[in-house]
Amino acid sequence: MSTQPLKTMRDAIIPAVTARMRADSSIYFLTADLGAPSLDQLRLDFPDRFINVGIAEQNLINVGAGLALEGCRVFLFGIAPFVSMRCFEQVRNNLSLLSQTRPVNVNILSVGAGFSYEVSGPTHHALEDLALMRTLPNLELFSPSDSVMAGAFVSYALSHQTPKYWRLDGKPLPVIYPAGHSFDFHKGFEILQRGDRVGLVSTGCLTHGALELCQSIPEWRDRVGLIDLFMLQPMDEAALQEQLCGYTHIVTLEEGFVGKGGLDSLVNRLVIQARHTATVDSLGIPPHYLFEAGSRAFLRQACGMDPAAIHRTVEQYL
Amino acid sequence: MSTQPLKTMRDAIIPAVTARMRADSSIYFLTADLGAPSLDQLRLDFPDRFINVGIAEQNLINVGAGLALEGCRVFLFGIAPFVSMRCFEQVRNNLSLLSQTRPVNVNILSVGAGFSYEVSGPTHHALEDLALMRTLPNLELFSPSDSVMAGAFVSYALSHQTPKYWRLDGKPLPVIYPAGHSFDFHKGFEILQRGDRVGLVSTGCLTHGALELCQSIPEWRDRVGLIDLFMLQPMDEAALQEQLCGYTHIVTLEEGFVGKGGLDSLVNRLVIQARHTATVDSLGIPPHYLFEAGSRAFLRQACGMDPAAIHRTVEQYL
Amino acid sequence: MVCLLSTNMKDFLFNSRSRPGSVGNPQCEEIVTDCVLINEAGSPAGSRLEEKARWVRRETLRIHGIAPSTRIASSLSPVEIFTALYYGNLLRFDPAKPYAPERDRLIVSKGHGSVSLYPILADVGYFDKKELLRTGTAESFLGGIPDPVIPGFETVNGSLGHGLGVACGVALAMKRTGNPANVLVLMGDGELYEGSVWEALMLAPEHKLDNLLLILDYNKIAMLDYCAKIIHLEPLGDKFKAFGWFCEEVDGHDVKAVHASLHKLMKQRNGSPKVLMAHTVKGKGVSLLENDSLCHLRTLSAAEVQLAVGALA
């Protein structure tokens, strides 16, 4: 995997959106003053439908909602903590709530999941967005693990008239899925490895580390499963529950606060609803901000969610 | 209980704050244009330390944070959905995060928990705030069930230099606790009835309905317990866990979205961490907004969380 | 079951809307049913509009009598604005096609203070007048604060400071598709305290949204006090101008003047978004409410409603 070229999720998404904009004049791309090299072509080609609303996340959402009410399909581009938290009530009222009465196809491309912006300090860490967006009815919450999946979601997004939050990693990552892979966005997860004892449930970039462990430790084969959960809402809960029930030990992995409504809460609930008696260990970020300006690996280690910690957690059940 | 005079939580809090302001010039009271009859005296007596910042929830938090940095102890008054969601990133950065490095005693008096503003429509329903505030490290999350408890928290709040979110019901309610009752805000819960089979864990105004059921159904005695959880963060998790482990069936009650990071997620996590095998039923609001302008009882019924629904849920385990 | 209720509403909203004149409920008898939409060409006589405004005020008071949770003072100040728009041949609308592309979009950002639109919407045919009698009950889609489940309302209301930004998006889309219709926003003066409003005020001139008209219900009072006792808004015209808006003022209760200003501004397309500062009185027409700094929160008793209705005529 490490020999593949690395790619950011946005660099898969933006060219796909640009291509669709050529054929479809109803597609708009708005940014709150965030750029990307792959955005240059789009800006150039569609000066009328590329709009920089300024550093104004609240208005980014509101203008996007207004465009959507006129039948436009809208992409909003911004930095994760700001497009999730600075404008939360706008997302709630003018996307999630409004879409219960009128179609609203607005896609928040939220760049910088977890510690993506590792050296910018705690204001730039996005540790709450999974939990926040999960509170919003009618909103689809997408948390891809690689650029192939992120790019594939463009088509789905354009044809589903719903508000969506795309939790995108900010860093270039290897790909997990082959080009052209067909994802089931209704089901919402992929099984990357099957096992009969410990089930890892991961979302976003952490799937890479988990997969590497699974592939490199022969003893894990057939014993440790890995589920890449990319739709946190909606998804096929029954199907996921069935998978979870195949394990006696479950370990959740998320680059977000742990025990606070994110992936782990989702899994806990499914386990409890199924009256399943598996243990559930939740790896994630303890409730504390990190001021340290270290690398992402350093920050993860500080939180007890580095590969060694995952390894330790799994091994105790083998 | 129904013969007692009803009282709102704010009408217990505001006079207590007013009294403390007389002796302590470091106490400020700010509002985002929300009033209350009990506020009139305070406004009159302390024109210098009562400040209406206008309909500007973001600035309400920021100004409060600034005052706190100068050693002031600050109360902020506003409508629940707006002081939790409109200014979420301000609460996050300038209270929760800032307080990790400097003392910040700011108290958000958030009026209108759940369906308190029942006829004002979904923009006024506060169904997310428990989940949102739980994502914030260093912040204390207080969710009282009656005005005695709410009033008692004033003293605690003034002496603890932390940011705090007070989730206050908007409606006059009977009292549960005798005047002068001493609450353990570090422990964070009260046991209102003991039982050996079904444990109700409730927060806020729903404790009233649960208590009424407990007191009026003789068969529930000694079988159904009721825990009034008023500190959702921080609290004595081990003590709560111990209580939970005393039941084979647990039922959580909250006027907030269910399965989305609120009270139920907290309880699920404790149950799973304890490897306890109790069933957990979560009553709350399904993920959908309500446009209906009915009474609170009507809205609760529509959500399957009226007394009859609680009764049904408990009875299946007796 | 929650789901079902809302689905019912949607059914109602999209399919089963009744036409005006189809009402025979005796309790409705005093509601003017002879409403004829003023014909396209002519400008309405001022006296006709004044009469309409009086009627709207009366019906609004009656609805408040039925649903005391409605914000009566806030709803009385924009009566002449709504009247001029709906009865003055200004606003293009078609109750049979509430989302017709050629309609003018009216976004009611001060949702809490627009109950006076209920009788108008019923009168011009968006829904059955019987519905008014159920305002604020569980069976009705007419809540204390209007939402887009009500035919004729475009957006989610209730939280202040959202309407103008959403309207910017709507106006932008219409500019791009060459749709000549107007986008109007009704906003409260206290709402100007919200920073989100200023983000939208900055954006609109940059994109030359001259199809956008902001109508300010400048009644000088927010919720807890006079605006001037909270934070002075003046010199407000200078603020709008410095932000690049074309700004005009009008006596918001002189329905003829309001009509003339709206008529002129809706037509005006010279590259700038437009704001009409309509000087109004909160609680207009009800002496119990006018000039009371706390009128926002006042609920009139049945007897007071009766009295107020009598005093109008």
Added chain:
Amino acid sequence: MVCLLSTNMKDFLFNSRSRPGSVGNPQCEEIVTDCVLINEAGSPAGSRLEEKARWVRRETLRIHGIAPSTRIASSLSPVEIFTALYYGNLLRFDPAKPYAPERDRLIVSKGHGSVSLYPILADVGYFDKKELLRTGTAESFLGGIPDPVIPGFETVNGSLGHGLGVACGVALAMKRTGNPANVLVLMGDGELYEGSVWEALMLAPEHKLDNLLLILDYNKIAMLDYCAKIIHLEPLGDKFKAFGWFCEEVDGHDVKAVHASLHKLMKQRNGSPKVLMAHTVKGKGVSLLENDSLCHLRTLSAAEVQLAVGALA
């Protein structure tokens, strides 16, 4: 363990701060260590300040060489402002007592663009200059964006649009207690797009916060483009005036002029909050950065840093 790390920082912050002049690291040798705080009475010679500004610029570039994630262009535009404040006998501060009640509070709202403050804070004694060499590493409290774990910084930075509101609270408290110190805020021009800023701009004049001075680093560029290509800010002076602020402009790279303006405005107490629009150039002093609309995101290579440092002298 997370907890421990931060506790360590706090320990450092509150207890173990080292004094200026205690540095002997050879890699630091070019850092001017003969800094003498200008004495209370005298006004500093302009040439002295210019020299200091050049030094700050050089050290800032060097730090950028060590920590390429720092925002160099943003940090170069306010160099003269920081220089005048810290070396021009304007700002009252005491590195030994970072929270002394009598200090002037400087709130750096454009946190991302204030790395140029690091060498100054070290130089005047807030922390050991050795620390500068570890900027942006896990062991250091000097991050890519400063936070209040750094001695000398007051608030959480990194998210735009927060500083002025917090400063209003600080200024308000100081008014009430009769504390005569100043509250200063450094803000970016692109930051003005945030609605939260306008909420604070409205509040300050109402409470006559004439102890509050907003310094605008008016470098005409935000992140992705020139402000004038995003949303025009002009006529910006009119905006401030319409909001009730006393407004003055200055060439933000003429350190003598900046000093004079700051000196005057910090003293001025006539009931109005004050704003100094400092016209600056983003990336000032580095030709690779100046006039590049995307300079915000540019990282200079080691060679480019070398070149730029050379070109300064």
